[in-house]
Amino acid sequence: MPKSPTVDGQPSGDSRRRSLGALLRRVHLGGPVSRAGLAEWLGVNRSTVLALTSELVAAGLVREGFPELTGRAGRPSLVVRPASDRVYVLAFDIAVDRLVAARVGLGGEIQDRREAHRARAGVDLETVVGVLADLGRQLHRSAAEGAVCVGVGASYCGMIRPGDGMVRFGPDLGWVDQAFGAELERRLDLGLPVLVGNEAHLGALAEHQRGVGVGVRNLVYLHGDVGVGGGIIVGGELLGGDGGYGSEVGHMLVNPYDGRPCGCGSRGCLEAEVGERALLDAAGRPADLIGRDAVREVVEAAGRGEPAARDALRTVGDWLGIGVANVINLFNPGMVVFGGVLREVYRGAAPHVQRRIAANVLPVSRTRAQLRVCALGDDATLVGAAELGFARLLADPLGVRAG
Amino acid sequence: MPKSPTVDGQPSGDSRRRSLGALLRRVHLGGPVSRAGLAEWLGVNRSTVLALTSELVAAGLVREGFPELTGRAGRPSLVVRPASDRVYVLAFDIAVDRLVAARVGLGGEIQDRREAHRARAGVDLETVVGVLADLGRQLHRSAAEGAVCVGVGASYCGMIRPGDGMVRFGPDLGWVDQAFGAELERRLDLGLPVLVGNEAHLGALAEHQRGVGVGVRNLVYLHGDVGVGGGIIVGGELLGGDGGYGSEVGHMLVNPYDGRPCGCGSRGCLEAEVGERALLDAAGRPADLIGRDAVREVVEAAGRGEPAARDALRTVGDWLGIGVANVINLFNPGMVVFGGVLREVYRGAAPHVQRRIAANVLPVSRTRAQLRVCALGDDATLVGAAELGFARLLADPLGVRAG
Known part of the structure; x- marks a missing residue:
């Protein structure tokens, strides 16, 4: 077909x-x-x-x-x-607690989606790719007669080698140097390259192209879940750096004295101080509790006045504010966007973040940066993965072979 | 003429x-x-x-x-x-302890230079501009018969509004919103616009175009004197951000607990922990001692084994390493360049900086970044100012009127 x-x-x-x-x-x-x-x-x-x-x-x-x-x-x-009904990409999102696949039409509409539960840890490459490939092939088969797939994009919460989608470092799943892109490409067997991007990079692109940051030339996107990722748009382009591993805001050292241990092996990284676990620990929540709902519960409890939850948001909000102040001084951006679970954290801790900005950002840069939560919600990274899938078509509309 | x-x-x-x-x-x-x-x-x-x-x-x-x-x-x-002998720019450098003016020929050769001593603080706009304009006019008059001046560039150690060379914030001279570019333009009276840039931005451009970073697409330049500035090249372009105030590495908060007071009014900024004063204080040098020679003396004393000097370099080197680790994680650069007095500091404290990089930079980014001292020495910012002066000519070689 x-x-x-x-x-x-x-x-x-x-x-x-x-x-x-x-x-x-x-x-x-x-x-x-x-x-x-x-x-x-x-x-x-x-x-x-x-x-x-x-x-x-x-x-x-x-x-x-x-x-x-x-x-x-x-x-x-x-x-x-x-021609949204005729041209589409497959987009995948390896999120913290689930695997998502979607068929996204030209124009950006999510036409259909499938999700599978994902264990929190210890999941091997073959298992993850097997589930994703099954979901993807279902979506491919259920496309309208005559519709063509022009690309495949995937979002992964780790450091990705841009050329081939190799996961260089994915602490969430415990992956190091796993050939994720190549393996998904092989299992999908569509004759199309699978492009893989870091989830925060893709969230930044999605918010820049279709979300709250449309028209903002300099934008910092912070994505939180278990870890904290960053995607930074400089002059309209994603900051990749020499190897494509730039924008790693989450591993900015903010607490050099008694920092919490970080998934990267260091201590006191922004991710360690403002990730889900930091907030839940500070609020005295059970050690086995995790996930966006648990974070939301803390933010709501703080809203009702629960002292432990309020203290936790003050502590985490202050660290988040230090991270945000530092990136504003470095990037002089027009906007800072909070995505993933940092949406909830920012909503609950905005005054603490703003206090740090007032104290630590140089006045000339302070006035420029708007603070916003992401507009695309939980789909920001999936939308970014779809845009990655469309990139080849948009670079050369008549030169792309469909799968 | x-x-x-x-x-x-x-x-x-x-x-x-x-x-x-x-x-x-x-x-x-x-x-x-x-x-x-x-x-x-x-x-x-x-x-x-x-x-x-x-x-x-x-x-x-x-x-x-x-x-x-x-x-x-x-x-x-x-x-x-x-045609180096026929086409030149005037370049100015407002350095911490001196005012420098130079005539720089097309091709980049410094043909002639004049310097004046500068008091450390409390110098008003009129005085500084008066001295610079005198030096500049001397250089203009002494140019060869038939030579033409095609531009004027100036380097200033503060935050500069790119459009008109307004000094928004220059803590070194205590200037806030001083019309430096416009005033120098008026006093020079050459019929040429005076373009002003932040000294670290210009040092970065100079090292990228003519120094140790030629061909390096992603480069972080750190410039130290009393303060610490940054100039960051992303994909071959200087990172200015929305207003041109980006790359402010010096005001990255690195010490949130017992940070030293900073010239920006905050505490614990990188500049406060690794600027000249931090090193001299840590080494127990007299409070009225300042300047590059004083820093050099500490580095030499540490080399001879003086305990206070060694400890000071260890402390300052560790903070510098935190700042460098953070920018490597953020920018995944091919090179980090130390300029100004940070050349001396880095030469004395390289093992401490490298230890932090090993501990805090993600492995995939760690292997890429070379650490180097600047190649243009004390002239890096002056060379950058000259390049700013040449920019209009290079953008439109036949459209520039000479002064």
């Missing part, structure tokens, strides 16, 4: 490829738009847009049609929209 | 301007190069390079001629070299 969206054998120049990619990206991220709007956005004339759009229509990537009824008088003009 | 290097009234397309700029930049930063080398470097054919070179020759920006004798047999081929 799946076939390539391109049967175009002509040589494709870099400039044409870039224009096609820019047009498709605009429609994919921004939704239906008139040809006139596209011409203005690309800075080209209408006949150029007509030619580009026609190529994308012929490749089955976009459609032209009338917009939804707007209630305004007059004849509506044609709009270009993504 | 000075006149414009361009009398070209033709409309200049973006693409031609970019090519001219790229060619001039290559000659400016890389020195004499054959036309064939330029063609290969720009990815264009020889006739295009001939046309571009001819325009730059006509504008007096480059010259063609035979290279220095190489000792190799055969007829040497023509090389294109910067």
Whole structure:
């Protein structure tokens, strides 16, 4: 059933490829738009847009049609929209307590999803990949007749080698140098590369492209669960550094004296001081309790005035504030976004975070940075994984073979 | 005497301007190069390079001629070299203990320099600008007959608004919101804009373009004097953030418990723990002693085995190591460069810094980052200021009016 969206054998120049990619990206991220709007956005004339759009229509990537009824008088003009029902990616999210797979249409809509429970630790590569591949193949089979899969992206809570999706260090599952991307690619057997990204990197991209940070050129995204990850957008681009391992806010040493032990083997990292376990321990919760619901319970208890919960939020909020103050001084960002369980923590501890910012951020940078919770909720990393899956198509719309 | 290097009234397309700029930049930063080398470097054919070179020759920006004798047999081929004796910028460096002005030729050679002593504190804008303008005008007057000044750049140890060179916060001189760039521009009266940059930003650019970090795409530069500044290159570009105030490594909070007071009004910032005063205090040196020579004396004393000096380097080296470990985790850089007085500190405390990196940097990032002292020595910030002065010319070689 799946076939390539391109049967175009002509040589494709870099400039044409870039224009096609820019047009498709605009429609994919921004939704239906008139040809006139596209011409203005690309800075080209209408006949150029007509030619580009026609190529994308012929490749089955976009459609032209009338917009939804707007209630305004007059004849509506044609709009270009993504062929969401025909073109999709598979997206995977290896979350702390579950494995998620989704079919996401061009345009970004999650069309279908499957989840499986995941044990907290001691799960081997083969087991995880087996479950994900099964979920993915179910979603692939249930796609509409004629629909094509153009990419696969996966989010993993660890340090990922960008080239091949190797998990270099994944303390959550205890993985070191596990060929996750290659193995998932082999088991899915779709003839498509599987691109893997760090969950906080992908959460940052998702919030930057589709969430609370649209249009923010410098953004710091902090993702919390058991650990704390960071995804930093500098000048509109994700900060990867030399090897793709940058943005590791969670292992910033904030407590050099009596720091809590960290999953990385060190002590006093931001992750050790503000991760789930730090809050639950500080609130005197049982040692076997873990997860987002447990954190939420502490935040709610603090709201009701429970002293232990309030103290815990003050302590954790202060450490979080130190981490946030440091990244504001370093990155002078327009926005800091709290994702994962840090959404709950920030909601409960905002005054403590803000106090640290007032005390430790240089005044010229302090005024710029808005603090926000993520807009995409628990799906931020999954949405980011889908965008990773779409990246090849958007870079070269007519050059991607479908699986 | 000075006149414009361009009398070209033709409309200049973006693409031609970019090519001219790229060619001039290559000659400016890389020195004499054959036309064939330029063609290969720009990815264009020889006739295009001939046309571009001819325009730059006509504008007096480059010259063609035979290279220095190489000792190799055969007829040497023509090389294109910067017209260093004809085109220059004025560069200024407001250093901790002195004011420096230099005339720097296209190609980067410091042709002449003037220095004036500077009091440590309580110096007002008018006084500083008056001295700098006098030095600058001396250098301008002493330039060769027919030479033209194409730009002015200045390095300042504080937070600078990029648009107009306003000093937003300069604790070293006690300046807040002082119109330094505008005032220096007015007093120089050359009809040229004065571009001002933060000293650590400019040191980073200088080391990246002409120093130890040439070719390193991700680089962290740490500059120490009384304070500690940072300049961070991400993907080849200086990290400015939303307002241009990013890269402030010096105000990363590293010591949240009993931190030393910092010039920013907070406590426990990296600058407070590793600046000159921290080392001299830890070594038990008199409170009125300050400056690079005093720091050098402590490092030398530690080398001779003086216990107080050794302990001081251990303490300061450990804090410096925490700061360096944190930026390596955040930026996954290819290189960390120590400039200003941190050169001396790092030379004396390298084992302590490396111990922290081993303990606190994630293994995947640890292997990448080389630690180096800056190659341009005390001139790093001055060289960076000169590059700031050349920036307009390199962006549009035929469009800049000379002063």
